[in-house]
Amino acid sequence: MKKTKDERRALKVNRRTLLKGTLAAAAATMLPLNRADASFSDFWESFFQKHFREMTEAEKEKVVARLEKEYEEKYKIAIKVGIEPAMPGVLFGYGLDLSRCIGCRTCEYACVAENNQSIDPQIHWIQVLRFKKEDPKFPDFEHAEKYYNAALAPQPGYFYMPIQCQQCENPACTRACPTQATWKEPDGIVTIDYNWCIGCRYCMAACPYGARHFNWGEPHRAPQDINPNTHYLGNRPRYRGVVEKCTFCIQRSRKGKYTACVEACPVGARKFGNLLDPNSEIRYMIANKRVFRLKEDLNTSPKFFYFFDFGGTR
């Protein structure tokens, strides 16, 4: 008994050393011990990263350089993370021709190829729904089939409706986010900062279109399948425990390119363009076609328009 008392005296644990030790231990738990190669400054910067919209250009570049280093260590390939800002005078809009869609899911897989979603566990941003023609229950999505199998598409007696993020002008998801990790960009794209997302999934509950997807597991994708042309707010590799969604291929559209789904559609049912350009195909569609938006009664004001090729002004 006396001996232990002596030992305690030898250690000299008084209040000050105890507090010091506790603080050091707390700091050690914060350190990413599984990532021994990451330097302390990288960790410090990632932990105290500013909000993306409050960063200066130089700060953004610093963050991107850190992320590119991190991805190269993780995936052993060079991944470019872009920070292209929104073009002035551009508001992106999308059109989908329901009378042409054949339900072949080409867009769904083209999206996965472009946007670096996890292959295992599977995450798809586009969901192609199948409806019976002349079904009085349409558009009740409870009666839609998502997991249909068919030898050939289209099948007679059915029509198809692909659903992805509707890029609402009045999005419900961004207001639900407690950390402001998701917001609407000036060009109308609703984006997520995966480094600010805490994975609470409030936005998923708020979205009426089921457009947001959660990384329940560590995302897996073979390095040779990774698209190295990425954007910070778009298709850069994600972490476990963050929400992701369609960004109108922000890494393509902000460089003037059509989205991957538009390029892939074999029947040309998908239209994309600038809503503020009166000569764009998207404006012609809105002016001349029978157009509807999903769940308009919710006042989310989507910029994703479904239309029918037949009828209207012909």
Added chain:
Amino acid sequence: MGKKLLAIIALLLLPLSLAYADEHSNKLTLMKGVPAQKFIMPRPPIDKGLWPCSQCHKGMPPGPKRKLTMMHQDIVLKHMPGGWCYDCHNPNNRDTLKLFTGESVSFDQSYLVCGQCHGFIFQEWKHGLHGKRVGMWNGVKTYYQCINCHWPHEPHFKPIVPWPAPIKPADIKYGN
């Protein structure tokens, strides 16, 4: 030796001169008052070995009856009931098509032939609604022509094999 080499090079280059370009650009006037826009258009899906048509049809007078022989045996006409070859093909210049007015039109502008009957669709195609465009939404686009998707002799779009259904959430394993 030099002459031989030149002859070989010339022989190698010969098919190139006869072959159809993979792409070409056409100007389209979309609306009155809007200047014509330039588009890149993919090559019509004509077998490169069969082009130009005149290489076989040279010295072959146009017959009075529809006969599908030799290279044309696979043609099935499921378009324009009662129609025949020279409604669209030009009997006087085999490398061109012709309009109902008798005016000849190059194969690169076959949409003018289609647009004679399919006026509304032609209009919508010009505005970018019907058909497929790839490339830049704010710049140069590649614009698929009618015949890139609808084979004119059988224009109905053929069903294709769909991609597999996504995995149901209950079947996704989260091993890690």
